[in-house]
Ligand SMILES: Nc1ncnc2c1ncn2[C@@H]1O[C@H](COP(=O)(O)OP(=O)(O)OP(=O)(O)O)[C@@H](O)[C@H]1O
Ligand SMILES: Nc1ncnc2c1ncn2[C@@H]1O[C@H](COP(=O)(O)OP(=O)(O)OP(=O)(O)O)[C@@H](O)[C@H]1O
Ligand SMILES: [Mg+2]
């Protein structure tokens with residue numbers, strides 16, 4: 001099962017959610033995480049510092065190397081296809097290729113028998129990299145911050161998903177929307193949760209992930225949240241998403 | 251004076267800072283704000299809902315209309331060149347144009363006599379739109395969240411600025427780095443502030459903007475922060491940036 005974690009709004013916890021989910025999935029079976037963001041935050045979030053000549057997903061997408069040749073092991077048992085700034089060149093390099101939207105899907109196919117779960121972290125845009133992730137994915141999780149700007153962008157994202165389903169990937173399903181960094185006691189969080197649930201009639205809205213300084217701390221420590229803290233309430237919303245994912249598999 | 255507000259890291263308060271600065275600058279003289287992000291958050295942050303056929307910066311960049319023809323007035327006295335999702339098409343449309351990096355600079359030139367200050371909000375990427383802003387700008391302000399991922403990206407941004415200075419805009423100056431959403435009492439904010447000041451030897455680091463729910467509330471209300479609250483400590487860091495900007499002018 002391939003899960004894309006996407007939202008063009010910046011800073012809504014796409015990477016933090018990718019880390020949390022891949023970390024939990026690696027406890028259940030085999031999991032490959034793909035860092036499709038030129039910022040390379042998923043790679044640093046797993047505690048990986050890339051050596052200068054180390055291969056990344058860029059070499060895989062440009063056909064220089066197979067997925068197997070670029071995978072880096074992580075401390076939490078997740079296999080990582082690392083990403084870095086060289087990804088920023090992809091839009092231009094693949095621009096004239098007829099099958100440019102399926103590049104990621106094509107390179108992932110050979111390893112799907114080896115990894116029960118694949119998690120793809122996307123950059124904050126709806127450009128070629130995110131479209132590649134949506135074209136390759138079985139399901140999509142959309143992290144959303146409980147704030148005004150993040151809600152505004154949701155409509156645009158849902159329209160893009162609709163187009164991707166029609167033209168590139170008819171079997172793409174939306175797993176749900178995951179509210180993140182929620183300060184449930186504030187009026188703005190309560191108001192935006194209400195708007196979210198009313199805007200999304202037929203899409204699941206998971207229980208929100210509470211705001212906690214433990215998340216940025218876990219990023220700095222290079223660990224997924226369930227390996228960094230014992231605090232049940234921070235991890236539970238992510239465990240719920242994993243439960244849902246594993247149910248779909250059957 | 252043209253100020254670009256840029257950082258490829260998502261969710262670091264680029265738009266919120268653009269709103270705050272343009273709002274304050276409009277109290278000092280004439281100010282044009284440019285929404286160069288396909289999310290259009292600066293436009294909604296000024297309380298503007300675009301009518302379906304309303305022109306945006308997209309029509310200006312593609313040469314259909316002049317800046318004057320697309321400007322929308324805002325309640326706070328800032329003239330706004332609005333942005334929307336159509337901007338996402340620009341990368342592809344300008345890709346083959348030889349002078350694609352100077353498109354924004356070219357269209358802004360005719361109105362510079364009318365606006366003492368111009369503020370440009372950038373999307374969370376280092377693509378064509380952000381490069382256009384850096385090529386047009388006199389100065390650059392970099393909002394940075396006091397968190398691990400946001401710091402990681404700073405080096406990459408500084409390298410891009412160096413390249414832009416060499417190839418496109420030798421007079422571009424860095425006004426400074428503005429720490430945002432700072433929870434000064436947490437260890438992680440204190441640690442990252444220390445790293446920030448040591449990493450940036452010759453770049454000014456402004457006093458941090460405190461974290462406050464008043465900022466997302468002001469976004470929802472469509473007002474810059476100084477018109478939404480009376481709280482001195484939330485606005486002061488932005489007043490300090492404006493003071494610095496006005497000093498440069500002389
Ligand atoms: N539940 C949470 N509580 C507090 N902070 C959080 C939480 N989740 C994520 N964060 C922090 O918020 C910041 C933004 O999160 P993250 O970088 O994962 O978002 P993103 O959507 O991947 O950003 P980008 O758009 O740049 O890729 C990070 O510093 C992260 O540590
Ligand atoms: N000082 C602050 N305290 C608390 N919240 C803040 C502060 N500044 C900004 N915010 C909130 O953080 C969120 C992200 O800010 P904003 O959208 O301005 O960032 P951005 O860098 O423009 O994001 P993007 O990368 O998507 O363009 C918004 O919901 C905003 O209201
Ligand atoms: Mg990210």
Ligand SMILES: [Mg+2]
Pocket residue numbers: 264265266287291372373
């Ligand atoms: Mg923004």
